[in-house]
Amino acid sequence: MNQRLRGWAVLGLLALVLGAAGIAGAQPIHIEYWHINSATFGGAAVKEAVERFQELNPDIRVTDRFQQGDYGGLLNNLQAALAAGNPPAVAQIGYNYRLFAFEQVPHVPFESFRDSDPGYDEFINSFVDGVLGLGQDADGVQRAIPLAVSVPLLYYNADLFRQAGLDPDNPPRTWEEVRQAARQIRERTGQYGIGIQITSANNWVPQSMVESNGGWLLDPEGRVAIDSPEVIEVYKFWQDLAQRDRTLPVVTDAEQEQAFVAGRLGMYIKTSAILQNFAQQANFELRTAPFPTWGDKPRRVAAGGNALFITARDPGQQRAAYEFIKFLTSKEGQTIWVKGTGYLPIVQGVEDDPRYLADFFAENPLMRAAVAQLPDAVPWAPFPGPRGFEAETTLAEAREAILNGADVEATLRETAAILRRLLGQ
Amino acid sequence: MKAMTEGRARRGRALSLGAGEAIRGYLFILPAVVLLGIFVYRPLLETLRLSFYEWNMVSPTQTYVGWSNYREMLESPGVRRAISNTAAYALWLGALVLVLPTIATVALTYMRTFWRRAFRVVLFLPNIISLATAGVIWLWIYNPIGGFLATVWDALGKFPVNWLSNPNTALGAIAVIVAWKAFGYNFLLLTAGLAGVPQEVVEAARVDGAEGWVLWRHILLPMLGPTIVFVLSATLVMAAEYVFTPIHMLTEGGPINSTTNVVFEIWRQAFRWFRVGYSSAIAICVFLLFLVITTVQMLVSERVVSYEER
Numbered sequence: 001m002n003q004r005l006r007g008w009a010v011l012g013l014l015a016l017v018l019g020a021a022g023i024a025g026a027q028p029i030h031i032e033y034w035h036i037n038s039a040t041f042g043g044a045a046v047k048e049a050v051e052r053f054q055e056l057n058p059d060i061r062v063t064d065r066f067q068q069g070d071y072g073g074l075l076n077n078l079q080a081a082l083a084a085g086n087p088p089a090v091a092q093i094g095y096n097y098r099l100f101a102f103e104q105v106p107h108v109p110f111e112s113f114r115d116s117d118p119g120y121d122e123f124i125n126s127f128v129d130g131v132l133g134l135g136q137d138a139d140g141v142q143r144a145i146p147l148a149v150s151v152p153l154l155y156y157n158a159d160l161f162r163q164a165g166l167d168p169d170n171p172p173r174t175w176e177e178v179r180q181a182a183r184q185i186r187e188r189t190g191q192y193g194i195g196i197q198i199t200s201a202n203n204w205v206p207q208s209m210v211e212s213n214g215g216w217l218l219d220p221e222g223r224v225a226i227d228s229p230e231v232i233e234v235y236k237f238w239q240d241l242a243q244r245d246r247t248l249p250v251v252t253d254a255e256q257e258q259a260f261v262a263g264r265l266g267m268y269i270k271t272s273a274i275l276q277n278f279a280q281q282a283n284f285e286l287r288t289a290p291f292p293t294w295g296d297k298p299r300r301v302a303a304g305g306n307a308l309f310i311t312a313r314d315p316g317q318q319r320a321a322y323e324f325i326k327f328l329t330s331k332e333g334q335t336i337w338v339k340g341t342g343y344l345p346i347v348q349g350v351e352d353d354p355r356y357l358a359d360f361f362a363e364n365p366l367m368r369a370a371v372a373q374l375p376d377a378v379p380w381a382p383f384p385g386p387r388g389f390e391a392e393t394t395l396a397e398a399r400e401a402i403l404n405g406a407d408v409e410a411t412l413r414e415t416a417a418i419l420r421r422l423l424g425q
Numbered sequence: 426m427k428a429m430t431e432g433r434a435r436r437g438r439a440l441s442l443g444a445g446e447a448i449r450g451y452l453f454i455l456p457a458v459v460l461l462g463i464f465v466y467r468p469l470l471e472t473l474r475l476s477f478y479e480w481n482m483v484s485p486t487q488t489y490v491g492w493s494n495y496r497e498m499l500e501s502p503g504v505r506r507a508i509s510n511t512a513a514y515a516l517w518l519g520a521l522v523l524v525l526p527t528i529a530t531v532a533l534t535y536m537r538t539f540w541r542r543a544f545r546v547v548l549f550l551p552n553i554i555s556l557a558t559a560g561v562i563w564l565w566i567y568n569p570i571g572g573f574l575a576t577v578w579d580a581l582g583k584f585p586v587n588w589l590s591n592p593n594t595a596l597g598a599i600a601v602i603v604a605w606k607a608f609g610y611n612f613l614l615l616t617a618g619l620a621g622v623p624q625e626v627v628e629a630a631r632v633d634g635a636e637g638w639v640l641w642r643h644i645l646l647p648m649l650g651p652t653i654v655f656v657l658s659a660t661l662v663m664a665a666e667y668v669f670t671p672i673h674m675l676t677e678g679g680p681i682n683s684t685t686n687v688v689f690e691i692w693r694q695a696f697r698w699f700r701v702g703y704s705s706a707i708a709i710c711v712f713l714l715f716l717v718i719t720t721v722q723m724l725v726s727e728r729v730v731s732y733e734e735r
Contacts, residue, residue, distance in 0.1 A: 104481060105483055250590045251587055251590050252590055255569070255572075255590075262570075386699070389699065400590075400680035403590075
């Protein structure tokens with residue numbers, strides 16, 4: 001351990017010396033930016049933002065590096081880079097990993113630049129209400145800055161709607177309407193009616209479904225609540241779509257996505273972040289509607305996405321990273337980002353401003369359903385503690401069992417017991 | 426007694442090398458020893474050490490927990506599942522990439538040269554495709570919504586099977602992807618092994634009246650023994666390691682843990698759930714398990730390979 005620390009210290013000194021030499025020689029500072037935006041998932045927007053930032057800051061060079069395997073993969077690579085003493089300057093951390101990162105990933109809190117930057121307060125006040133909380137720890141320290149906020153959306157194939165005798169101008173608003181529409185699509189066109197985004201790594205969409213039904217996966221005190229009637233009702237409904245109606249295919253998420261883009265799935269509940277990609281790929285009339293509600297109960301959608309952490313160790317790079325993050329979340333940076341992805345704008349005054357996103361929103365009605373849901377956004381609640389990630393997968397496995405026909409109540413009861421053990425309750 | 430001692434001493438002297446020669450010998454093996462030390466044995470020892478700790482990969486503190494990781498593993502249904510699944514993968518792959526290629530090798534010997542060559546190319550081709558690419562290809566084949574298999578099923582009037590999402594079919598579906606890729610390589614090995622059988626032995630057997638099944642049973646297959654044993658060990662490695670890529674890409678170990686295996690479990694514990702110590706404990710046990718299997722395999726192959734020239 002001691003040796004490792006010494007190694008780090010030596011590397012840190014070396015970086016410091018090199019950094020200082022860099023400043024002395026008026027060399028540009030090089031920083032690395034790690035992200036999960038592949039070519040089909042906002043990659044072009046990252047490149048555009050980096051180029052614009054370099055135009056504005058000729059003394060800083062940014063290398064953007066795409067990381068495989070979503071937020072989990074990025075975090076693994078970051079851990080390896082940290083252990084090797086060679087972390088990037090800026091890294092995207094998925095909100096589901098934020099509690100872990102606050103405590104465990106060595107980083108410079110964004111807030112620590114407050115005193116050295118006169119523009120700090122103005123920058124902090126530019127965000128939409130509530131968003132900054134996604135980068136704050138339990139004590140309210142602003143450790144990271146949210147970059148991306150997405151919400152689950154109802155995507156639908158207007159051509160299939162028409163073939164099924166449904167009105168594409170009146171998409172389903174409640175889950176019951178979704179169910180009816182899905183049945184009609186199945187009966188009239190033979191195609192599957194509805195898909196719901198799934199993964200074994202987390203429970204992002206289930207959280208939105210459950211909280212919209214007045215229940216919790218974890219209640220506000222953090223206690224496991226997946227065996228409550230509201231949760232059982234949601235999973236029973238989901239199972240009925242799959243097993244009773246046979247309108248929801250029991251397949252992997254990649255397969256649902258393929259099927260939807262190929263025009264073989266009527267509706268698809270999926271992150272808004274993939275909107276621009278769907279819009280380019282679909283060879284049918286793609287439309288979007290807000291996430292469905294349960295009757296008259298209020299909609300609650302978990303905010304997905306990521307926050308930017310400063311993980312550089314050299315002070316010069318830290319400063320450059322700070323400036324880069326400020327640009328990515330400036331009005332100009334957000335304009336590039338939102339246009340290229342489907343994430344929601346998180347700074348005030350860009351939606352209606354013709355210099356920024358006003359024209360884009362006017363031409364892209366698909367975004368409206370997403371933006372309309374921003375007031376309904378609630379924090380994505382990751383399962384806490386050292387066994388939290390395992391608990392997430394355990395709940396995802398319960399969903400797999402349920403969709404394959406297992407008894408809903410019994411499965412959720414058993415799973416709740418396991419989760420309580422994993423979370424130490 | 427005295428003579429024996431003298432004899433041994435003489436032999437010892439005759440075999441021992443001069444100091445310079447010995448040093449040169451050590452120098453020759455030094456690069457290999459250093460590289461193996463750095464990249465194999467040091468990580469192995471580090472894994473052994475970590476298996477007694479609790480650590481999440483980034484935290485500066487590693488907590489010593491004694492044997493508790495090992496105790497937890499013995500009681501874990503997830504680990505039991507991973508081990509039994511690995512055995513299931515081995516059985517699937519044994520059938521698909523050991524038995525089938527052997528049959529294909531035999532069948533090809535009865536074909537005309539042109540067709541034999543054509544089939545060799547066709548059967549080998551999938552091997553040059555990476556497993557990641559194979560995963561994507563098979564996603565299209567398996568997709569119950571408009572995928573290739575579903576279209577065939579549909580034409581036969583059957584309801585499509587959710588190959589990758591049904592706990593009863595997912596493991597076999599993953600094994601088929603690996604087999605599809607590995608088939609050609611094993612086939613090539615077996616074909617080469619068969620070509621290496623000395624013609625005079627075959628001729629001699631023919632003179633003695635061995636034909637058809639008798640020739641295969643008593644001459645050709647036994648002489649293929651070493652190759653078959655090698656292919657068998659490679660198959661076990663596939664069951665543990667190769668299947669990781671399609672599991673990771675297509676099923677993430679699901680549905681309901683039905684496709685996980687030992688390597689995926691080790692990876693998931695360490696890199697998804699950040700339980701490095703526990704993951705290391707599983708890794709150490711898997712290492713020991715494979716050490717035993719490999720040793721047994723070597724002992725068995727000593728016997729099977731008895732036809733080989735010595």
